[in-house]
Amino acid sequence: MSNLLQVRVTGILVEDGKILLVKQNVTSDREWSLPGGRVEQGETLEDAIAREIEEETGLNTKVSKLLYICDKPDASPSLLHITFLLEKIGGEICFPSNELDSNPISGVEMVPIQELAAYGFSEKFMTIVTKGFPESGSYKGLKSNIGL
Secondary structure (H helix, E strand, O other): OOOOEEEEEEEEOEEOOEEEEEEEEEEOOEEEEOOEEEOOOOOOHHHHHHHHHHHHHOEEEEEEEEEEEEEEOOOOOEEEEEEEEEEEEEEOOOOOOOOOOOOOOOEEEEEEHHHHHHHOOOHHHHHHHHOOOOOOOEEEEEHHHHOO
16 A cells, blocks of 8 residues: 655735635635645646645735645645745736636635634634744644644
8 A cells, every 4th residue: 555645735825914715615614724735746836836826816926935834644645734925926816717626616815814713713823824923934743733
């Protein structure tokens, strides 16, 4: 049996006290998430997050800095979860086409950081965003350690 590991990238774009979120089925108690997705074969992490953000939100972004590397070993396959802080370089927020997506996105919004809890995010994650991502650039262990 092969030992599979999936690498996923997530992007955080913050502008004017608001954070970019996408609406799709995440868990039973949360339907909003940070945009991102799986890194495809032959793709760099930077290319993957730029592609995912453009596909999901219509925005063109570039990586500003590495925020956190986390594990989600209870997923199948196990996940290596890498979160980047992004900078917008162009584009307009628009609705993705979704025609090939098994978990389609039904909304894209810039949400005030103080309202993250109302969108199903943890207080821990809201505090991390509010404080400007303390300990960024580090390995944080389980994904739950950053409140996701």
